[in-house]
Amino acid sequence: MNSGKSLPETRSVSGMVIDASRCIDCKACLVSCKVANGVPAGQSRNWIKTENPGLDALTSGFVKPRVRYQPGGCMQCADAPCLNACPTGATYRTPEDGVIHVDKGLCIGCGNCIQACPYGARFRHARQNVADKCDFCAPRRARGLMPACVDTCITKARTFGPLDAATRAAAKRFAEEGAPPVTKLVRIEPPAYETGPKLLYVNDTAPRNWPAYPEQPLPVRIMTGPPGRMLFAASGASLFAVLLMGITQFRERRMHPHSASEQHTDRNASGLCPEQSEDGAERRDSGLRPKTGRKGETP
Amino acid sequence: MSAKHHRLSRRAFLKSAAATGIAAVAAEVHARGKDAPIPDASEVTDPKAYENVFTACDMCFNRCAVIARVNGEGQDRKILKLDPNPKCSKSRGMLCARGNAGVALINSPDRLTRPLLRTGPRGGNLWRPISWEEALDRTAQAMREIGARYSRCGMLFTAGADTQSRFVHRFAEAYGSFNITSHESLCLLSVNRAFMDTFGEVPQVDLLHCDHIVMLGANRFESLVMPDSADLMQAVRRGAKLVVLDPRCTKTAEAAAEWHAIRPGTDLAFLLALCRVILEEDLYDRAWIESNTHGLEALRAHVASCTPAWAEQETGIKAAHIVRAARELAAAAPRAVVYPGRRSSDYEDSTQIRRGFAVVNALLANFDRPGGLMSTPAVKLRDIPFEAPWFDDNPADRVDAGRVPLLFNDEGSFVLTRDAVLSGQPYPVKGWFIYKTNPMGTAPDREKTAAMMRSLDFIVSVDIMMSDTAFMSDIVLPAPCYLERDDPLFVLQGGPAGPCILTRNRVVPPPGECRPVFDVVKALAGKLDIGNAFDFTLHELRERQLESFPGLKTTLEEDGVFEPSPALYGLKKGRPYKTPSGRIELYSTLYQQKGLDPLPVYTPPAAVPADSFVLVAxxxxxxxxxxxxxxxxxxxxxxxxxxxxxxxxxxxxGIGNGDEVTVRSSVGTEHLRAELTKGIRPDTVYMHSGFGALASGPGLAAGTGASIAALFESAYDALCGNAALHTTRVTVQRREGAA
Incomplete structure (x- = not known):
């Protein structure tokens, strides 16, 4: 588990359980995020996607509109293409909660991770010229506050915390409110690539098929394809050892505990059975492996 | 300079500005720089360097409870983030986009920071910064002269929705003028009038426990009202049925089970048909109706001809849907409402239309019961009393009195007041004190508002930014925004969330020389020899208010909100309604006495000419x-x-999506881009309010979009004088030669 790509125990993995059917596209989460994280004008760490199948002609006199909104942001993937794409180790995962961060001191602004993200969750910060994305408001959580989008939401569509606790908390709240129970948690993933997102949508959400297959930058493709393997084979063991040492040092420098995710567990949620995940989103979290290719990643 | 020779246009404003070389003055006035950064809350990671200050939002009228996260001391003190206060039930622990954006008011380059004196023609954008002493002396002198020459009612006072507006009202009363208006006669007076005259009060709505909601003339998922907006979503998620009638597909309509694109102005036909179905099919709680209401049989006779088939002709909604809507409402009653709404400045018969809302609710027997309309529990704060002086030389009444039969005496009507000022009848009004409201941007017929302002001898505006109204004033006084001042305590009613008491504490210092309006009117009162009306400090008033409830002070300090938790339901049990008959008046005794229609009579809206559209905002x-x-x-x-x-x-x-179009009404012409959508009726066009400012400083607003104030005509509610904006018809043309 020392690659940084694998996830720690499911129990402590932070995530967001979102009831997208509550979203009214009010933009509160977007503005709140911008202020909380100093996101420049014209850029955003999060989004509200829309599925609008188009309204029928009004002459019918009776139309059930089905415009649907889907708030989202970085999915904190279990198998995160951005981690592989980063040449400097600036993109890293805090092992205790599985959240992926950008170390702005290490980022060289190459943009590989931006290209690699299937969700378009990353952007180059206009003032700082480094990669930026949602980290579930790590600075806020360090102060014991909820992520800004969760805190501010008008209709309380988002529940945050260790994923299983967040799921229980959402289920409990919905039960208290008389809302439909959580029967499944929906993941949004690119075709033929299981990213293992940690933003999970309650019961149903739309749109679904918008993520792109992760576009690995050319150097990564070369290094992970046959030429790369030949290169590895040809290179001496000493070079490999030096590289390994370098990576280890990088890793140690970014192991500062960044999050206090435990305190966000809804204490009241215990005692409630977690809802069964129809597609097994929760169960897969601990042992997630990609379906396709991508050999040469795991040690 | 008559209105005819001085038609307002953005171009004219900019031209005159360029010609007279005012850029230098403007630059000095707004010397704070254009790109003051939005704070970055993530910069400060040390939890100890982070102070929490309780306050209340002021980005709209809701005043949601807020926690300001603050860092630094003195002039370096800055707000990093505004967060919701989860302890406030009324605001449901949320803060909307506008509430979050409150931080952008701090350091905004558009903030007024010094008193300004107009030095060129009105609206010419020529200003000279002056001292507060000079500004107050000039204002007091002008008010003295107007009072002496035209009587004290020659001064008009207008204050927007603000916790310090009460001081402007007190100042007006102490000065001796009856002429006080607010934003409310451009907004919600019709619905208030209708419900007052039906239930004897303006009810809250318990959407939280409601099972069936019919919403028309309201848009709670965009035009947020707390706790209604949050509760509506909870109700919908719980399985409550939401039916929306609106000429356009609002976000509320998108979330609804049904959306009916009703013909604008025909809501009452739908409501009367609902009444008929409920009465005809005997779908009401007879015992409750008989013991609580007045005029059932008269209503039955009145709606006998209002068949669903007739309503279909008027509204465009199929009769079968109307019948079903009535049956479903009645089946869910008393946990069913026709949502009363808020802004009702739409039609000339809006009071009667909203009476229709009230009457259907009465038939649903939902008043004072969970899931229905709620009586308002009394929560009173102690105050420093004050006796308004009497002036023998004053005229008998408000300047807009007598123009409509059911004017609210303490609100009046902006549209009617403006007519009276322009005509000089029944007496001249020549001065205007304006606090934090912008009739040039919100009142119908901007040209006419400008003409009114040009007809005045003296105008003083107190605001945080150079609104178009401040722009047309003689003296502009800079005010702190809500995050930069202490405020008195105030009570908010929260429907099923219960009432609460909030206050504001200064979070950061105001920019430049800003002074709160309390200080302004207190200083002016001193100069005008009416200082006894303000013989206290704001601190002393707050101390008095804090004595109102045991534990109020400590709870406000610890939680930022005090919730007195009175009973919320069953308040009317054994108590008469505050109407002439002591009952819910389906048939209005008051209206009958005044010779008005005692039952809501449907008036079909004027036909829309083939080449025109109804304009809604x-x-x-x-x-x-x-x-x-x-x-x-x-x-x-x-x-x-x-x-x-x-x-x-x-x-x-021949208009394509994104084309620039020209929109013309009988009073104005505006340009904006077209957005093609099936979410609007083919006979109606829509635009957001709040754009198309003429010249509010160097900010973002000037020159963006179109102004509803420039296009809407000055019709008004025939009963209470509320503006009637949606009677306006416009033509739309592709704008040739536009980029």
């Missing part, structure tokens, strides 16, 4: 009329407005 959750127009954070999500037009209508006119 509304907003998103990022807009608070013109108040939000200069906010950099909000501009990203609501930077301008477009004209919603149906593709069929657009095709007929």
């Amino acid at each position: 509304g907003r998103t959750a990022c807009i608070t009329q013109t108040q939000s127009q200069n906010n950099r954070l909000l501009a990203e999500f609501a930077g301008t407005n477009t004209l919603w037009i149906h593709p069929a209508a657009a095709a007929r006119l």
Whole structure:
């Protein structure tokens, strides 16, 4: 588990359980995020996607509109293409909660991770010229506050915390409110690539098929394809050892505990059975492996 | 300079500005720089360097409870983030986009920071910064002269929705003028009138426990009202049925089980048909109706001809749907409501239309019961009393009195007041004191508002930014925004969340020389020899208020909100309603006495000519009329407005999506881009309010989008004088030669 790509125990993995059917596209989460994280004008760490199948002609006199909104942001993937794409180790995962961060001191602004993200969750910060994305408001959580989008939401569509606790908390709240129970948690993933997102949508959400297959930058493709393997084979063991040492040092420098995710567990949620995940989103979290290719990643 | 020779246009403003070389003055006035950064809360990671200050939002009228996260001391003190206060039930622990964007008011380059004196023609944008002493002396002198020459009612006072507006009212009363208006006669007076005259009070709504909601003339998922907006979503998720009637597909309609694109102005036909079905099919709680209401049989006779088939002809909604709507409402009653709504400045018979809302609710027997309309529990704060002086030389009444039969005496009507000022009848009004409201951006017929302002001898505006109204004033006084001042305590009613008491504590110092309006009117009162009306400090008033409830002070300090938790339901049990009959008046005794229709009579809206459209306005959750127009954070999500037009209508006119179009009404012409959508009726066009400012400083607002104030005509509610904006008909043309 020392690659940084694998996830720690499911129990402590932070995530967001979102009831997208509550979203009214009010933009509160977007503005709140911008202020909380100093996101420049014209850029955003999060989004509200829309599925609008188009309204029928009004002459019918009776139309059930089905415009649907889907708030989202970085999915904190279990198998995160951005981690592989980063040449400097600036993109890293805090092992205790599985959240992926950008170390702005290490980022060289190459943009590989931006290209690699299937969700378009990353952007180059206009003032700082480094990669930026949602980290579930790590600075806020360090102060014991909820992520800004969760805190501010008008209709309380988002529940945050260790994923299983967040799921229980959402289920409990919905039960208290008389809302439909959580029967499944929906993941949004690119075709033929299981990213293992940690933003999970309650019961149903739309749109679904918008993520792109992760576009690995050319150097990564070369290094992970046959030429790369030949290169590895040809290179001496000493070079490999030096590289390994370098990576280890990088890793140690970014192991500062960044999050206090435990305190966000809804204490009241215990005692409630977690809802069964129809597609097994929760169960897969601990042992997630990609379906396709991508050999040469795991040690 | 008559209105005819001085038609307002953005171009004219800019031209005159360039010609007279005012750029230097403007630059000095707004010397704070254009790119003051939005704070970055993530910069400060040390939890100890982070102070929490309780306050209340002021980005709209809701005043949600807020926790300001603050860092630094003295002039370096800055707000990093505004968060919701989870302890406030009324605001449901949320803060909307506008509330979050409050930080952009701090350091905004558009903030007024010094008193300004107009030095050129009105609206010419020539200003000279002056001292507070000179500004107050000039204002007091002008008020003295107007009082002596025209009587004290020669001064008009207008204050927007603000916790310090009460001091402006007190100042007006101490000065001796009856002429006080507010934003409310451009907004919600019709619905208040109708419910007062039916239930004897303006009810809250318990959407939280409601099972069936019919919403028309309201848009709670965009035009946010707390706790209603949050509770409506909870109700919908719980399985409550939401039916929306609206000429356009609002976000509320999108979330509804049904959306009916009703013909504008025909709501009452729908409501009367609902009454008929409920009565005809005996779907009401007879015992409750008989013991609580007055005039059932008269109503039955009145709606006998209002068949669903007739209503279909009027509203465009199929009769079968109307019948079903009535049956479903009645089946869910008393946990069913026809949502009363808020802004009702739409038609000349809006009071009667909203009476229709009230009457259907009465038939649902939902009043004072969970899931229905709620009586308002009394929560009173102690105050420092004051006796308004009497002046023998004053005229008998308000300047707009007698023009409509059911004027609210303490609110009046802005549209009617403006007519009276322009005509000089029944007596001249020549001075205007304006606090934090912008009739040039919100009142119908901007040209006429400008003409009114030109007809006055003296205008003083107190505001945080150079609104178009301040722009037309003689003296502009800079005020602190809500985060920069202490405020008195105030009570908010929260429906099923219960009432609460909040206050504001100064979070950061105001920029430049800003002074709160309390200080302004207190100083002016001193100069005008009416200082006894303000023989206290704001601190002393707050101390008095804090004595109102045991534990109020400590709870406010610890939680930022005090909730007195009175009983919320069953308040009317054994008590008469505050109506002439002591009952819910389906049949209005008051109206009958005044010779008005005692039952709501449907008036068909004027036909829309083939080449015209009904113009309707509304907003998103990022807009608070013109108040939000200069906010950099909000501009990203609501930077301008477009004209919603149906593709069929657009095709007929050769208009493509995104084309620039010219919209003409009988009073104005505006330009904006067309947005083709089937979410609007083919006979109606729509635009957001709050755009098309003329010249509010160097900010984002000037020159973006179209102004509803420039296009809407000055019709008014025949009963209470509330503005009637949606009677306006417009033509739309593709603008040739536009980029």
